[in-house]
Amino acid sequence: MKQALQLRxxxxxxxxxxxxxxxxLLQLSTLELQQEIQEALxxxxxxxxxEDGENESGNKTENETEQVTKENTGEQDSIQTDTxxxxxxxxxxxxxxxxxxxxxxxxxxxxxxxxEREIGDTNTESLQEHLRWQMQLTxxxxxDLLIADAIIDAIDDDGFLRAEIEDLRxxxxxxxxxxxxxxxxxxxxxxxxxxxxxxxxxxxxxxxLQLKQILGExxxxxxxFKLVSEHFELLANRDFNQLMRKLGVDEDELKVLIQIIQSxxxxxxxxxxxxxxxxxxxxxxxRKIKGKWKVELNTDAAPxxxxxAQYANMVKQTKNSxxxxxxxxxxxxxxxxIKSLASRNETLLKVATCIVERQRAFLEYGDEAMKxxxxxxxxxxxxxxxxxxxxxxxxxxxxxxxxxFELKYFFxxxxxxxxxxxxxxxxxxALIKKLIAAEAPGKPLSDSKIANFLSEQGINVARRTVxxxxxxxxxxxxxxxKRLT
Numbered sequence: 263m264k265q266a267l268q269l270r271x272x273x274x275x276x277x278x279x280x281x282x283x284x285x286x287l288l289q290l291s292t293l294e295l296q297q298e299i300q301e302a303l304x305x306x307x308x309x310x311x312x313e314d315g316e317n318e319s320g321n322k323t324e325n326e327t328e329q330v331t332k333e334n335t336g337e338q339d340s341i342q343t344d345t346x347x348x349x350x351x352x353x354x355x356x357x358x359x360x361x362x363x364x365x366x367x368x369x370x371x372x373x374x375x376x377x378e379r380e381i382g383d384t385n386t387e388s389l390q391e392h393l394r395w396q397m398q399l400t401x402x403x404x405x406d407l408l409i410a411d412a413i414i415d416a417i418d419d420d421g422f423l424r425a426e427i428e429d430l431r432x433x434x435x436x437x438x439x440x441x442x443x444x445x446x447x448x449x450x451x452x453x454x455x456x457x458x459x460x461x462x463x464x465x466x467x468x469x470x471l472q473l474k475q476i477l478g479e480x481x482x483x484x485x486x487f488k489l490v491s492e493h494f495e496l497l498a499n500r501d502f503n504q505l506m507r508k509l510g511v512d513e514d515e516l517k518v519l520i521q522i523i524q525s526x527x528x529x530x531x532x533x534x535x536x537x538x539x540x541x542x543x544x545x546x547x548x549r550k551i552k553g554k555w556k557v558e559l560n561t562d563a564a565p566x567x568x569x570x571a572q573y574a575n576m577v578k579q580t581k582n583s584x585x586x587x588x589x590x591x592x593x594x595x596x597x598x599x600i601k602s603l604a605s606r607n608e609t610l611l612k613v614a615t616c617i618v619e620r621q622r623a624f625l626e627y628g629d630e631a632m633k634x635x636x637x638x639x640x641x642x643x644x645x646x647x648x649x650x651x652x653x654x655x656x657x658x659x660x661x662x663x664x665x666x667f668e669l670k671y672f673f674x675x676x677x678x679x680x681x682x683x684x685x686x687x688x689x690x691x692a693l694i695k696k697l698i699a700a701e702a703p704g705k706p707l708s709d710s711k712i713a714n715f716l717s718e719q720g721i722n723v724a725r726r727t728v729x730x731x732x733x734x735x736x737x738x739x740x741x742x743x744k745r746l747t
Contacts, residue, residue, distance in 0.1 A: 272515035284602040288650070292543045292563045299564055299603075308589070308596035312566040328610050389421065389460075389534045390414055396455045402448075405438050409448040413461065420577060421460040421531025422468070423449070459530035466494045473525045484666065485509060487517050497523070500744040517746045546614040546660035548625065555625060557615045559607055560661070567603070569596050609646070613654045614642050617672050624672070625662055629692035634676030634684045676725075680720035689717070689721060691731045703745035 290298060290656065303309050379550065393414045402410055412433060416425035426447050434440050447483050452461045458475040461470035469490045489497060491507060497520075527533065547558050557623050574593055580586040623631035637655075641648045655669035676684040697715055700709045707715075708741045716723045732739075 280598045280667045282603070283598065284605055285653070286392070287602050287606045289524070289653040289656060292545055292659075294657075295564050295606075299567060302596075302599055303567065306592050306596050306599070308329055308569050308592045309567050309599070310570045312568040312586075332423060334428050351674065371650050387534065389417065389419060389531045392534045393417065393452065393455055393460070397452075400451065402451075405440060405444070406448050408434055409445055410439065410452060413445075413449055413452055417461055417531070419531050420529040421457065421462070421534075422464050423461050453620055457530045457533045458525060461728070462530075466490060468528065468530055469523060469526050472530070473522075476526075477522070486522055489519055490523060500742060502744075502746060513746060520746065540665055542659050544659045544666055545610060546658075548614075548618055548663075550625075550663070555622060557611065557619050567600065569593070569600070609650070610654055610658065612644050613640060613646075614660060614669065616640050617660075617669060621672050625664065628664065630689050630696070632672075632674065632686045632688040632692070634686040635673050637673060677721060677723060680722065685721050687731070690721060691735060693719075693721070694728060695735060695737070698732075698743070701743075706740040707738045707742040 287295065287298065303311065353449040365465055397407070397414065398411075409430070412430050413423065415431060416423055418424050426733045427442055427449070431440055431442060431445050449461060453471050454475070455461070459468035462471055470487065471488065473486055489505070493505055493508055496508070502513075502516060505511075506513065509516070509519075511519070543563050544560050545563055547560055549556050549558075552591050573589065577589045577593055578584065580589060606652070617635075618625070620639065621633055623633060637648045637651045641651045644651075655673070658669045659666050660669055660672075671688075674687040676686055677690060679685050693716060694712055697707060697712055709725045709732065712732075713723050713725045716728070729739075737743075
């Protein structure tokens with residue numbers, strides 16, 4: 263095989279490291295961006311956090327310097343100079359002379375830390391820990407303790423026992439020769455623990471346990487027991503006529519029984535299981551000022567960074583070539599990182615402003631006025647690629663007077679109207695929700711009737727589309743929405 267050289271001419275796109283970094287920052291969420299900035303601060307000596315009110319050189323502005331001077335002067339004026347001795351005794355300290363100040367400071371510090379500890383400990387106990395605490399207070403034999411511990415391990419966060427009795431018996435030590443009735447007996451004792459209804463094997467059993475623990479054994483409650491234990495399927499299907507006939511009660515009495523059952527908790531473990539609050543930090547804020555909607559970046563979402571002037575000046579002064587090269591690389595990386603951050607903020611603000619201009623009706627009137635919008639519309643308006651718009655709108659949030667929404671929320675498909683216009687899917691969902699909220703409790707609207715109502719308003723939507731939107735909003739079908747009037 264003969265070797266030869268060939269010359270080819272072509273074009274290809276090469277993504278520089280700087281471009282890759284800019285794209286990476288663009289698609290990060292606020293929390294991820296904060297972490298990325300912190301990693302850059304830790305790894306690059308040229309970067310530092312810019313404090314509020316400082317300019318690029320790190321000096322305070324003239325007004326702030328004057329304010330600080332006034333504050334310092336005010337502090338000095340407030341101190342009574344005649345109470346400060348010229349010299350402290352040899353065996354004394356400043357705290358001995360001014361023990362009141364130190365005591366107050368220490369006390370407040372202790373109270374604050376103690377308060378933080380109390381807040382931090384709130385809702386930290388798991389359901390299993392809560393049940394084991396009650397188990398330790400209950401007089402169990404050694405073998406019953408092992409059974410109880412195995413049962414508690416098999417209880418999920420909702421408070422239900424997810425294992426069969428036979429399976430629980432199999433995992434216990436074989437030499438104890440534990441029988442099924444022993445496991446059942448221990449289970450019944452745990453089912454009397456707090457919260458009421460815990461360790462049940464079904465929702466029906468949990469409701470029965472709660473009725474026994476909470477309501478007692480009056481005649482009215484016996485009917486409630488019968489309703490849950492014998493006619494649970496009719497209750498789930500909301501077949502009220504059959505229930506009244508089988509229980510021998512009228513509509514008012516059945517309504518009272520249903521109210522009692524609705525006051526019970528279908529997920530008893532949720533009362534104990536800790537739930538961590540998830541906080542959303544908005545990237546942009548929208549406010550109406552003098553009749554105009556103004557879009558601003560949330561400056562508190564991420565720390566402001568700048569180049570350390572002292573280290574930057576040392577680049578020229580460093581004589582060691584290796585050190586000089588290292589510092590120059592750090593300086594170049596720092597400049598590119600700051601430039602990428604500025605590009606990210608500029609793009610985010612531009613896209614958010616364009617979205618607000620298109621969805622001004624939503625901000626004024628709500629979901630029913632949401633316009634149909636797709637990524638291509640915004641990409642065309644800001645002269646960017648759709649993939650860039652997708653990155654900008656993913657995991658970015660906008661704070662509006664109507665709440666906090668992900669930027670993706672403002673994009674939705676459209677349905678053609680009778681007059682040739684368009685109606686967004688978000689607006690259709692809002693209309694469906696409004697119709698269902700206004701329906702008669704005894705005669706809820708079916709999907710077909712909802713589709714007919716929308717058709718009368720000029721919105722052509724099929725029944726299956728209504729069902730899809732309804733299910734997306736977690737709204738049950740009409741037969742499950744039926745209520746007693």
